[in-house]
Amino acid sequence: MKKIPLDFDRYERPVTSPLVEATLSLIQDRVRQKMADGKLTKIIADGDHPHGLITKDDLEQIEKTILDSGYRYTWSAGISVEERPEIYQQEGVDSGQDFAFDHPEAITEDVDAEGRRLSGFGDNVVRYPQNIKGIARYIRTNARVLEYLTNGVPPNTIAVIDDSGGTLTAPIIEYFSGVICAGGTVRSHLGILTREYGIPCVMNAKISGIKDGDVVEIESSAAAKTAEDYQANTSRVAKVWRLSENNNDE
Amino acid sequence: MMNNRDLTFHGLAIKRHSTAAVIAEHIGLPAPDVEDILREAVQSGRAVFARDAYTINALARLSLEARYSRYFLELRSDAAFVQPYEQFELINKNLKQVITDWQTIDVGGSKVPNEHNDKDYDADIIDRLGAVHEQVETILQRLAQKIPRLAVYERKLLKALELVEDGEIEWVSDIRRESYHTVWFELHEDLLRIMGRQREE
Numbered sequence: 001m002k003k004i005p006l007d008f009d010r011y012e013r014p015v016t017s018p019l020v021e022a023t024l025s026l027i028q029d030r031v032r033q034k035m036a037d038g039k040l041t042k043i044i045a046d047g048d049h050p051h052g053l054i055t056k057d058d059l060e061q062i063e064k065t066i067l068d069s070g071y072r073y074t075w076s077a078g079i080s081v082e083e084r085p086e087i088y089q090q091e092g093v094d095s096g097q098d099f100a101f102d103h104p105e106a107i108t109e110d111v112d113a114e115g116r117r118l119s120g121f122g123d124n125v126v127r128y129p130q131n132i133k134g135i136a137r138y139i140r141t142n143a144r145v146l147e148y149l150t151n152g153v154p155p156n157t158i159a160v161i162d163d164s165g166g167t168l169t170a171p172i173i174e175y176f177s178g179v180i181c182a183g184g185t186v187r188s189h190l191g192i193l194t195r196e197y198g199i200p201c202v203m204n205a206k207i208s209g210i211k212d213g214d215v216v217e218i219e220s221s222a223a224a225k226t227a228e229d230y231q232a233n234t235s236r237v238a239k240v241w242r243l244s245e246n247n248n249d250e
Numbered sequence: 251m252m253n254n255r256d257l258t259f260h261g262l263a264i265k266r267h268s269t270a271a272v273i274a275e276h277i278g279l280p281a282p283d284v285e286d287i288l289r290e291a292v293q294s295g296r297a298v299f300a301r302d303a304y305t306i307n308a309l310a311r312l313s314l315e316a317r318y319s320r321y322f323l324e325l326r327s328d329a330a331f332v333q334p335y336e337q338f339e340l341i342n343k344n345l346k347q348v349i350t351d352w353q354t355i356d357v358g359g360s361k362v363p364n365e366h367n368d369k370d371y372d373a374d375i376i377d378r379l380g381a382v383h384e385q386v387e388t389i390l391q392r393l394a395q396k397i398p399r400l401a402v403y404e405r406k407l408l409k410a411l412e413l414v415e416d417g418e419i420e421w422v423s424d425i426r427r428e429s430y431h432t433v434w435f436e437l438h439e440d441l442l443r444i445m446g447r448q449r450e451e
Contacts (some may be wrong), residue, residue: 007320017295018309023298024317031362069308081399126354127362136418142308149267149300165449170306171267187346187451189435195363196425224354224361227347231377 006031018070022226026062027054046083063087070141099138099212101160101182106208116217116241121226122180122202124238125191131199131244133217134158134177136210139169148172158216164203166190173197178218180205180240186225212247252321254279256285259306259314262297267305269428276436278399293389294435315443324442325396334392335441342386342438349423366419376414379422379430383411389435397444403437 015021020061023205031053069072072089074083081088109118134156139145147153153175161169164177164184170193173179178196188201194201202222222238229236259278261284262268270285277284288304291297296310306314325331345401352375355364366372387404410430412422423431440450442449 014255016294018307021311022309022316025313029316029319036319037321042305066309066312069312071308071312093379097380142311146298146300146307148307149298149305167266167449171303187350190344190347190430192349192353192423193425195350196423198363217319223359226361227350 011132014053019066019073019229022066022071023062026065027058029056030054030058030062041116066138070143090175097130100204100210101162102208103182103206106206108208116243117209118239119216119242120204120205120240121206121237122207122218123186123236124125124220124222125186125201125203125224127222127224128200128220129218130221132158132178132220133215136160136180136212136214136216136242138212142168143172145169148175158218160207160212161190163187166193173199180210180216180218182207184232187227202240205240207240209244210240215243215245217241217243253302254283255287256314256321257308258284259296260440260443261306262288262291262306262365263270263311263314263443264436267301267303269303270365273304276402278402301415307322315446318443318446322446323407326445328396331352331393331396332445334389335445338389338393338438338441341382341389342434344378345382345431345434346383347385351378352422353377372419375421376419377413380411386434393441400440403440407437 002232003133015024034053067087073087075088106120107118108120111117116122134152135158137154137157138160139148140162149171153172157175158176158180159169159173159176160180160182162182163169164181166173166189169176169190173190173193174197176199177195179199181188181190181201181203182205184190184203188203191201191203194204200218202218202220219238221250225236228234255371257277258273261273264302265273265276268363270288271281273288274281274284288297288299291306292299294305296313297304297306316441352362352372353364355368355371364371386407390400390404390407394404406428410421411430412431414430420427421429422427425432436439438449
């Protein structure tokens with residue numbers, strides 16, 4: 001493949017702003033992909049800028065990629081935040097107080113005799129003698145991982161996550177009391193990590209109605225799901241209960 | 251070849267929360283150079299230094315991932331690289347089952363944490379680990395023909411396996427060291443990044 005002009009390090013230093021660098025890198029990535037797909041050739045030959053080099057759709061996709069990473073723009077005029085609140089930084093936006101996984105297949109029940117409200121199920125990665133109770137905390141953004149890395153994970157945290165590779169939470173996993181993961185299987189990397197740390201964990205969790213700060217219980221004493229169970233499609237699940245609502249101090 | 255800055259970010263993304271020295275050793279750059287790049291990354295808001303180690307932040311991770319196409323677009327359709335990569339994905343499933351079986355043991359029909367009291371059970375799994383290793387060695391040799399840096403994984407996996415076979419069983423899957431599983435996971439992460447793919451689970 002021919003090297004294209006944007007692939008040379010032309011300046012001594014990269015751009016100062018991480019946001020500008022990310023945007024530029026994403027634009028260049030799209031140009032490279034178009035080149036590889038044969039959709040662009042002319043620009044390289046004579047420096048012409050044909051229509052369609054970077055389209056409105058490209059820029060919308062780039063903005064979406066940046067927002068999907070969890071980044072929120074800083075703003076200079078309040079009107080911006082009023083117009084598109086979802087893309088700007090706001091006070092406390094990462095606390096996720098009102099966010100809750102709501103899996104369509106989650107099986108929930110009313111409060112039982114012990115005051116527990118069944119909120120769903122997951123695949124137990126390994127059986128422990130006892131259930132585990134703790135405070136549910138959604139950990140889905142880099143900002144929250146960095147906050148916990150810097151200031152420490154609050155005690156009795158049951159991490160509620162959707163990253164079964166453990167890519168996001170790896171640096172802080174050992175400080176969790178328990179993990180509820182919305183994806184993966186008991187053989188996923190996260191399953192391997194939590195077993196290694198002796199942290200109760202359910203994978204492939206289908207839960208509904210658990211919010212940040214709720215006190216929850218995982219049935220870690222339930223039978224673990226095995227490779228044979230997955231092959232035979234045998235249902236073998238551990239329950240997740242909500243014991244009481246938001247226990248956050250703030 | 252990635253420039254030193256991108257290679258350092260790549261190492262940081264793979265090592266996730268590590269010191270400059272650990273990252274430098276992994277990617278084969280001098281530690282002072284890596285330290286300089288990481289310090290500047292912290293100053294410019296691309297990385298965070300917490301609990302004596304560096305970690306990459308969201309925007310810098312995104313930038314890095316967008317720049318992979320600069321280095322690896324051609325490789326991603328080169329059969330000499332893609333074919334061994336696909337083979338790695340296949341044996342990755344075996345490895346995860348081997349590690350899961352290592353960590354759990356059947357007691358009364360239920361999988362509970364393996365306390366490693368049954369030497370025969372453990373020895374059987376270490377044999378299976380050795381069999382996986384023979385496969386990955388061949389694959390890594392082919393991958394390293396395209397990216398020589400990847401040879402580091404062959405050395406580290408072999409070191410972990412040999413320690414395990416000498417009876418130091420923490421080297422199977424302990425998280426706080428470069429155990430067989432730790433190195434394997436990092437290798438997988440490295441390959442996924444080169445290929446521009448997402449981890450399936």
